[in-house]
Amino acid sequence: MKMNCGRLISGGGRMLRQLCTAATRLGQPEAKRSANDVRLYRKLSAVNMTGRTVSQTLDQYILEGHVLRKDELQRCVRELRKYRHYRNALEIMEWLKVRGTAFSATDFALHLDLVSSTKGVAAAESYFNGLPLRAKNNFVYGTLLNCYCRGLMEDKALALFENMNELSFLTSDLPFSDLMRLYMRLGKPEKVPPLIDNMKQRKISMTAPTYHIWMNSYASLNDIEGAERVFEEMKKEDADKINWLTHSNLAAIYVKAKLFEKAESALKMLEKLARPQEREAYHYLLSLYAGTGNQGEVYRVWNYLKSVPSVTDMSYLTMLQSLRRLNDIEGLAKCFEEWKSNCISYDMRLVGTVISAYLSQDLCEEALSVFEEAIKRREGKGPFAKTHETFILFYLGKRKEELAVHHLEAALSEAKDYDGWSPSLEVILAFLNFYEEKKIDGAEKLRQIFKNHNFDDHCLQVDFSADVHSE
Structure with missing residues (x-):
């Protein structure tokens, strides 16, 4: 089988010859390439745990004698992006670029999107401005527009939209x-x-x-x-x-308007259109039936979902969130225990949902017990910041400043291990409101806490000089 070696990626001439020889010798069938995709993706998605960079992982993969193709890497990029591993996905694109790989219009658009997701809109603008004119087609312009819209930059979005109109890109x-x-x-x-x-x-x-x-x-x-x-x-x-999403959308509108009879009618249509393997559709059913307060339907859908092999963490998460919405704490505890007995990895999203549910019922000891168990099960490896924020908001609501600050300091201490985390706007405003009531300079007090933990307060997304009630 003859293969176009120009479509193979390598770090140098020796590697390229090695790859071409291996590809020609093996004549990889489609099934093998699919297995290769899986193996490669697993390696790339695990780089944060191995301590290696994406570049080091790819170079080693080639030296081990594996065939590496651009289309395989593109699939990995899409998967990593899907699960919000934007930085790793961007590193693959940059690895390709350094090796002189030819980019298509969709490649440029994807690269631009990943730059925006990891480095911000200003960096995306700089990338866009540096592209050759031939690369700036409707896909790339559309991606920049999407970046502006995600960043809530109305003026820039409208100006670019008009520019796209002049270029006949609004098709x-x-x-x-x-x-x-x-x-x-x-x-x-x-x-x-x-x-x-x-x-x-x-x-x-x-x-x-x-x-x-x-x-x-x-x-x-x-x-x-x-x-x-x-x-x-x-x-x-x-x-x-x-499709089922249309009926889900309509049902959500009815739920918000408290038109529960109409909502349930739309949900019946949703269920008719959903295929058994479409787990997401059943997740919507769980959430929306919970919104109508129909506990019986929530459990009916859940029992059906559990009859399908391999119930996922996302399914359990959705059910826990639904039970929280129904204030079914007993059912929530039972569901959580069921998940714990079968889980492979200890997903903090589920832990956070249970803790939030317990705290909403003032069950503080139960919430702390769940958190302590999670820390042990994960051997102290976070991320725990979101959970700390849940406790912060609870304790500030109870006027327990010392405990709230304890959880803030714990989150700040962990921040160095999780690049990009900073306290949420809700947490910062909660502290500022709390200190304002006590006639204390909250901004200065928070700055001191950040300074004690070598945390740069400039990365907080709030202007300390602003009126804290502006929200």
Whole structure:
């Protein structure tokens, strides 16, 4: 079998010859390449635990005699990005770039997105400005627009959107849906319908997610009938695009409006369209039935989900969150014990949900017991910062400053091991409000705590000089 060696990646001529020889000799069938994908992804997703960099891992992989292809690495990048391992995904892209690998338009767009996710929008702008003109197509422009919208940069997003219009790059609903999401996040749902009108004038087809945002814009304006009109238009114009997510979206609107009978009707349609292997659909069913307060349906769906082989941590997490919403503490404790008896790794998301549920019922001792067990099971290896924040908010609400500060200091001490973490805005504002009530300079007190733990207060996402009630 002849193979194009130019599509193989290496760190040098010797490695490239080694790779070409191995590929020709083995003539890898598709199944083998698939197994190779899995093996490679596992190595790359574990680099943080091995102490190696992505580059070192890839170079070693080649020296061990493995064939390494660009398409395999691209699949790894997509998987790492999917699970928010943005930094590792970016390092793969940069490793490819250093080796002179030819990038397609989608590669440039993906690289730009990863730069934004790891280094911020300013770095993404710099990357965009440094690209050759030929690389700046509608995909790359659209990715930068998405970065602006995620960063809630309305003025920059609108300016770029107009630039894309001048370049005739507004050919799909993606740029429009990005702006719609921006407006929804900014609390400006009234600006969504005019964008829909603009799309219709341009005869741009809508995808299901765009219909969903349009429905949600009316719901945010307390116009449930408007949301229902969008659904009816979707049935009339694009019935083939209606899926279980559409009914989930409609059910969520009804739940928020406390129209529980309509919500359950939509959930029945959701269940009809969902395939047995689509776990996410059943996760939505659990959450939304919990929203209606229908405990019986929550357990019915859960029992069905457990009948499907290999119940995942995400399934248990969703069920625990649903039971918390129902204030079913007894059921939550039982579900948590069931998960613990079968879990492979001790997922702190589930621990955090249980602790939050216990604290919401003032069951502080039970919450602390769960946290202490988690620390032992994980052998002291975090991340525990989010859990510390849960205790901080609880103790500040109970006016127990010493205990709240204890958990803040514990989180700050761990921060050096988890790059990118900083106290949430909710936690900072809670401290500032607490100290303001006590007539204490809260900003200065927090700065001193950060200084004691070598924590840079500039990375906090709050202006200490601002009115703490501005939120």
